[in-house]
Amino acid sequence: MIATLEFGLDTFVPLTVDDAGLPIDGDQVIRNTVEEAVLAEAVGIDSFNIGEHYRPEFMDSAGHVILAAIAGRTDRIRLGTAVTVLSTRDPVRLYTEFATLDAVSKGRAQLIVGRGSAVESFPLFGFDLADYEELYEEKLDLLVRLLREQPVTWSGRFRPPLTNQVVSPPIATGHIPTWVGVGGSPQSVVRAARFGLPLMLAIIGGRPERFAPYVELYKRALEEHGQPKLPVGLHTLGFVAATDEEAVRIQWPYYKEQFERAAEERGWRPPTYEQFLAEVDHGSMYVGSPETVARRIAEVVRTLDLSRFHLHYAIGRIPHEQRMAMIDLFGREVIPRARELLAATPEPDTTLAAGGRS
């Protein structure tokens, strides 16, 4: 899997401030994001992936439109989602959007479908959270059929049936890579294996190595369901600057601000600086110098046997200029150094990762 290791950047297109600390308008943030993706391609990053939220602080409610704009300004970088909230989307529409994106981008569209971390889409689009599991299974089933085998005849509980339905446009390459995003529920891991879809783990807190058993579960479930070996990816958080101190110094205030706002609204205790540093040291904040971040990436790629590493870059309202500087470092220094470190060591020791079981 290491030979085909791909690196991606993920964003929820957050509202940001300018370098004087003043808020920037949402439409400008969207245009800034296009520039960030153009730079990502220039520095050799493999993919740029946009989330889906319906919240005032995120501008990613129609990420596929932003991806299409990026497609017009780039030639090579893959364009994907992180994640598509499948339960509250119509699979037919989702197919039309991404098959069209694939066409305008000459075969660069990709999808990660999942739950996402927010639930605003349920009441907004008229769905009941209690139906989450059924909605997800049903829509995943239909989406996979549309992607793999048209014309489609299908029926389900939550949308009208299809009879010999052809949905345009066709996918020129015949294939849009579609992964399942998982937060760590064993059921979701097994579901991805059952559908024969690659697995993207979202680990946004705590030690990543505790997910090694989930990778083992995924591999065993693939075997049990007669599926081929499929890749595993990781979505996690981070920020890169010239030194460890500078990266922490830039990222911490925006991280703190973001969680403090949520904590105030909802009566939580916000995370402390010590908790943040613990995450930076051995958890899920890949914050530091290019060398530090490259080392941590190489380690987790080995531990979890990853084929994709996606960095959700720059948490909170970090200014566009600092995001651009970070992307530059990530592409020009972090990725080559991580590849170098991985090439210098043998294949991942998955027996260790799985607690001694091969």
Next chain:
Amino acid sequence: MAVAAGQLTAEAPRATTQEIDDRRLGIVGAGKLGTTLARAAVAAGYDVAISGSGPSDDIALTIDVLAPGAHAATTNEVAGHADVIVLAVPTHRFRELQPDLFADKVLIDATNYWPPVDGDDPELADAPEGTSTIVQQHFPSARLVKSLNQLGYHQLEENQLPHGAPNRIAIGAAGDDQLAVRTVMRLLEHLGFDPVDAGPLKNGVALEPDGSPIATTYNAEQLAERIPR
């Protein structure tokens, strides 16, 4: 060290002539919490049976990988396997289970009402004496103890400490049945946490998390202070 939470009202314990066999544990729910708890309980020497929703082959595989040593079973089998059962499902799903399923069992309600998973549930949202009282009403013959709901699932595994270790994390146990509460406190001790008797089931409100993504942890003294007297 176990810390009692002040004066408890003298409620007669549920009448039973049976001793509680607490070498065995049943877990209903094979998600993140259930599988983590199964793993921790197996490591602490318990004979664990666990059930989950979904195809039984998938559950068996999940247990084989995530909690080797525990055995996958149906919910009915789990209820029969042990005198102490942990409810580790999304809270609202307790209603799917038969009311007499856990008759005379110590039933540990480890669930927390969490709207992103449970949806909008007025009965659970409004429960003035905590969600476990609602669960008890659904299982009137079960000996409900609210416990194991305070920590994030990964903390159950990563934050265990041996008995007597300083600043061991405390977990409360609230229930109307004294013997049931003490049984649960022994389980908490074996799992590596300081048990705190939180008094009657209605005190369970004090054990409910504030919804923060990072669970706030307390040692025994701090937790005892949070229990109403």
